[in-house]
Amino acid sequence: MTAAPAPICDRGLSVVVPVFNEEDGLDELMRRVEAACSERFPNDYEVLLVNDGSTDGSWAAICRHADAKPHVVGINLSRNHGHQLALAAGLEHVRGALVFVLDADLQDPPELLGTMADRIAEGADVVYGQRTARAGETAFKRGTASLFYRFLSSMVDVAIPRDTGDFRLMTRRVTEQLKAMPERYRFVRGMVSWIGFTQVAVPYERDARFAGQTNYPLRKMIALAIDAVTSFSTVPLRFASHLGMIFGVVGLLALGWVAAGWLSGEAVRGWTSLAALILVIGSVQLLVLGVFGEYLGRMYMEAKNRPLFIVDEIRTKAEVADAANPVHVLEGSISETFRKAAGE
Ligand code: UDP
Ligand code: MG
Secondary structure, three states, rough: OOOOOOOOEEEEEEEEEEOOHHHHHHHHHHHHHHHHHHOOOOEEEEEEEEEEEOOOHHHHHHHHHHOOOOOOEEEEEOOOOOOOHHHHHHOOOOEEEEEEEEEOOOOOOOOHHHHHHHHHHHHHHHHHEEEEEOOOOOOHHHHHHHHHHHHHHHHHHOOOOOOEEEEEEEEEEHHHHOOOOOOOOHHHHHHHHOOOOOOOEEEEOOOOOOOOOOOHHHHHHHHHHHHHHHHEEEEEEEEHHHHHHHHHHHHHHHHHHHHHHHHHHOOOOOOOHHHHHHHHHHHHHHHHHHHHHHHHHHHHHHHHOOOOOEEEEEEEOOOOOOOOOOOOOOOOOOHHHHHHHOOO
16 A cells, blocks of 8 residues: 655645635635735735535636635535535645634634634644624524534533634644544534644634625534534434333333232223323334434445545646745644744
8 A cells, every 4th residue: 555645735824715605705705814814924825715516606706816816726626515525625635834714704704813823823733713702693593503512512522612613723733633534424623622632712703794695504504413413422322222211111110000900900091091102102213213324324324435525626826836845744743843834
């Protein structure tokens, strides 16, 4: 077996942005991202815009930027793969010592880059944005999000910080670990927590969307929540045995009660209670089967081992690193390089 090629690291910073139907906000996004990056990493950064099968003019807008500026890399996926896989596609192509992930809708202020890079320089490997306020989001979205984080933390062994999204700055060694995790059902913020190292929060106020509308309707939020729980916890599988035990005890008690009635000569008036019992037990069995099915289906999909995403085209004017353009190869303890790159 040949060893995988060493990852290229010839930039101080890579910014990864998944883009799905964000045509109207893209120019403003680039303006603010470029301003924030050139302040801290002048001429030493790249912006990877991953077009996740947009149906509007997002790809054309990305190409316009990529054709005009060598620090922009456009990655066009073959179809819509979903936010988390689009993110994985972007991470696969980063060349920076630090990796900055943010949403395309400017809900995450790129200006926080400086503060986050300071934390990295102080020794953190992951700096994640933690929302203190969310402008422009409905009470329903806020309520369900907070409920979700509380539910998740009760199920999962790794501590997944509350009220965080995928807005974070991380060192390349964390990114490489993330890339080495091959799972299809990705809950990236949980996976990053799982990786460990030093992770710190930076509080921020989440702005309203600059343009367009949310691509996370309730249906997708529920799907993400199920992904989160099933990829980090087998607690739901254990529900089956717990429920089985509870119903077993209840059944025994009921049996005793029926037997006592029979012995004392009182006929038990039974049809309604019997029907109710059968329905309850039947539905519990179906529920448990459904939970099993959820895990089994995921195992089936993972076992196929298909590629996570398919890239249609990579658009960039960036020079590919060569001998004239020296590359630091990532190996061993590299956090020093990262700290320097973070501008210590
Ligand atoms: N996104 C994506 N693919 C999708 C849905 C969303 O790449 O199928 C991107 C979207 O362009 C944005 C980010 O993921 O950059 C977050 O999406 P959105 O803002 O709609 O989610 P919300 O902030 O409402 O949770
Ligand atoms: Mg958003």
